[in-house]
Amino acid sequence: xxSFVLRRLGTMALxxxxxxIIVFFLINLxxxxxxxxxSQTEMHTSAEQLESWLAGHGYRQNFFVRYGQxxxxxxxxxxxxxxxxxxxxxxxxxxxxxxxxxxxxxxxxFGCSTKFKTTVASKLFPALSATGILMLCVLLVMIPISxxxxxxxxxxxxxxxxxxxxxASIASTATPEYVSGVIFTVIFASWLGWxxxxxxxxxxxxxxxxxxxxxxxxxxxxxxxxxxMTRASMVEVMTQQxxxxxxxxxxxxxxxxxxxxxxxxxxxxxxVIMLQFPWLLTGVVIVEVMFRYQGxxxxxxxxAGNNDIDLLLGCSLxxxxxxxxxxxxxxxGYAFLNPRIRVQ
Amino acid sequence: xxxxxxxxxxxxxxxxxxxxxxxxxxxxxMGASFAYKKKLGLYGQLFDTGVGVVGVGxxxxxxxxAIFASTVAPFDxxxxxxxxxxxxPGGIEPVSKLVYYFGGDKLARDVFSRMVFGSQIVLxxxxxxxxxxxxxxxxxxxxxxxxxxxxxxxLSFLANLxxxxxxxxxxxxxxxxxxxxxxxxxxxxxxxxxxxIIFFSVLFxxxxxxxxxxxxxxxxxTLVIGGWVYAGLVFxxxxxxxxxxxxxxxxxxxxxxxxxSPGVFRIVRGLTMDIKTRDYVAAAQTRGESPxxxxxxxxxxxxxxxxxVDACLRIGYTTILLGTLGYFGLGLAPESPDWGTAIxxxxxxxxxxxxPALPPTIALMSFVLGLNLLADSLREQSMKD
Numbered sequence: 078x079x080s081f082v083l084r085r086l087g088t089m090a091l092x093x094x095x096x097x098i099i100v101f102f103l104i105n106l107x108x109x110x111x112x113x114x115x116s117q118t119e120m121h122t123s124a125e126q127l128e129s130w131l132a133g134h135g136y137r138q139n140f141f142v143r144y145g146q147x148x149x150x151x152x153x154x155x156x157x158x159x160x161x162x163x164x165x166x167x168x169x170x171x172x173x174x175x176x177x178x179x180x181x182x183x184x185x186x187f188g189c190s191t192k193f194k195t196t197v198a199s200k201l202f203p204a205l206s207a208t209g210i211l212m213l214c215v216l217l218v219m220i221p222i223s224x225x226x227x228x229x230x231x232x233x234x235x236x237x238x239x240x241x242x243x244x245a246s247i248a249s250t251a252t253p254e255y256v257s258g259v260i261f262t263v264i265f266a267s268w269l270g271w272x273x274x275x276x277x278x279x280x281x282x283x284x285x286x287x288x289x290x291x292x293x294x295x296x297x298x299x300x301x302x303x304x305x306m307t308r309a310s311m312v313e314v315m316t317q318q319x320x321x322x323x324x325x326x327x328x329x330x331x332x333x334x335x336x337x338x339x340x341x342x343x344x345x346x347x348x349v350i351m352l353q354f355p356w357l358l359t360g361v362v363i364v365e366v367m368f369r370y371q372g373x374x375x376x377x378x379x380x381a382g383n384n385d386i387d388l389l390l391g392c393s394l395x396x397x398x399x400x401x402x403x404x405x406x407x408x409x410g411y412a413f414l415n416p417r418i419r420v421q
Numbered sequence: 422x423x424x425x426x427x428x429x430x431x432x433x434x435x436x437x438x439x440x441x442x443x444x445x446x447x448x449x450x451m452g453a454s455f456a457y458k459k460k461l462g463l464y465g466q467l468f469d470t471g472v473g474v475v476g477v478g479x480x481x482x483x484x485x486x487a488i489f490a491s492t493v494a495p496f497d498x499x500x501x502x503x504x505x506x507x508x509x510p511g512g513i514e515p516v517s518k519l520v521y522y523f524g525g526d527k528l529a530r531d532v533f534s535r536m537v538f539g540s541q542i543v544l545x546x547x548x549x550x551x552x553x554x555x556x557x558x559x560x561x562x563x564x565x566x567x568x569x570x571x572x573x574x575x576l577s578f579l580a581n582l583x584x585x586x587x588x589x590x591x592x593x594x595x596x597x598x599x600x601x602x603x604x605x606x607x608x609x610x611x612x613x614x615x616x617x618i619i620f621f622s623v624l625f626x627x628x629x630x631x632x633x634x635x636x637x638x639x640x641x642x643t644l645v646i647g648g649w650v651y652a653g654l655v656f657x658x659x660x661x662x663x664x665x666x667x668x669x670x671x672x673x674x675x676x677x678x679x680x681x682s683p684g685v686f687r688i689v690r691g692l693t694m695d696i697k698t699r700d701y702v703a704a705a706q707t708r709g710e711s712p713x714x715x716x717x718x719x720x721x722x723x724x725x726x727x728x729x730v731d732a733c734l735r736i737g738y739t740t741i742l743l744g745t746l747g748y749f750g751l752g753l754a755p756e757s758p759d760w761g762t763a764i765x766x767x768x769x770x771x772x773x774x775x776x777p778a779l780p781p782t783i784a785l786m787s788f789v790l791g792l793n794l795l796a797d798s799l800r801e802q803s804m805k806d
Binding site for chain 1: 472578581582584585586587588589590593594595597598599600602603605737741744745748749761764765767768771772775778779782785786789790792793794797
């Protein structure tokens, strides 16, 4: 088991290395750098000035040198001030060292956000904790509801309850966040006026009034999928011999479902819930933009829209890490929950 | 000048009336399918369940709407009639006396016409991109599952690499105006569009290599048609100027294929690993058939059931992806009538007007729902056998 986890961690590190190189390459394409230079300098700058801004801020060094600096395996060089000839900080707002130092991801330095004029760490981590709260609420709503729907539907295959709930869960998987968000806003905010169509005030304090719509919108897309998986797993378990034995012993249907079927039927949904995280991540971006909630997704969109290189790299690192770590947890957890599976 | 309105009942009647070519086509196809359902195999079995009928009905409805869009829609999707700005549903346009059934949006365009024309964009890009993703996934998934070993390790690593990207980040990196100045989208298009040509060439070669008369015709056709489309799509150099794709759309297309082919790859790989242990594969191996013959003519036809179901779900998922692109204003032109862009425009003004938001959302939802219902009943029917 330990060697399996270690090997998976190794693959994970390799994957992250490859992905960050790809992201680094795509963000640093020439048109993107030009766009950054234009947004950072005054309007109507000439091509030479843009070029000198890029060179002056160290964007024209060798690609691998810059990647190494970002990663922390190459020393970060301070730039030279053209007027005085002395070493200077690249960006005054985030305390770059004035002597060459190893300062990258491996040392815990995420770099400098050009859009928000601060360090990436001071922007990214508050945003992550805000999104964490949102995710927690979503999971607290999504998991019980979807498991309940799945179990009720799979308990008696082919019954009317099963058909109704199945169609309902198919409908919910056909509703992406930007669709359900609009529909919920129309119903609950515009017509009924019960809830707030914007979660911008949630960063001051979360209330039922401003936080329900984002949570509902995010949960609804996942509910259908998890419910369908739970149903399939439940249907399979209910056809097993030991269920029939328990029924023939004279146990009531309810107690067979709760005591015998449920535990075995919940192994598969565990994996599915874990693998839902990558999907939730995309949903988070849509919902945070739609409801103006200042979290991770909002930061990602701002970073991508303004070509904020270090911030976008930080965001991609975090999201890729979340995807890979949930995959690992789902594999290891599956082996623990189902002792018949032996990992080699 | 005041805009006159018709009643809600007349709006409903009018909308149903506008769809007349769709109803006729739908009636013909559904009627014929019901009449001959015994002879239509898996497709005919779909008509045994209510869910299947509804799924087929919704999909065909949008298909015919896309085909007859110019007849169904009363207005041009980009035409602006200033007096109709933010008009409520049922407003009568003073000059032509035609009705803005679902009202006007903030740029005074007809919401109904935009919804109808939006279906064209979705129904071209989503199935086509899914088709290419299937080709890429099958061509790479078969050898990975069949041979295993190093090929499998490398290809699976690459697939997992792409799957570990959150889709939204991938799109923000791949679908930007800046990237059109670099050769990256064209290189990727060149790579992806090569797969169908390879696939069909190998398909015919393995089957007919001892029958040159057939082989040369089929291979020739594949290479000529494939090469023609390839030149038109990748280099925009179609000598007859028929095959042409907008650079923006090429970029979207490539990004969507890139995002969804690893999923197909994983499914095909899993199916191949399962099927290759069957007796008929062993029999073919004993006969001395070549590996590619076994993969394409023994394994692939037996994997078709799950693949068809997956293709249906994947078209729906691609539709959602296209909507996401539109919602973030990536790739598609800002005035494009596709559903995602329309939802984005309308959702910003939800506080003042809700009517432009509902038609595109309901259209997108119903189309994806139709595909999901279709996939669900296909799965149920193919499990019965």
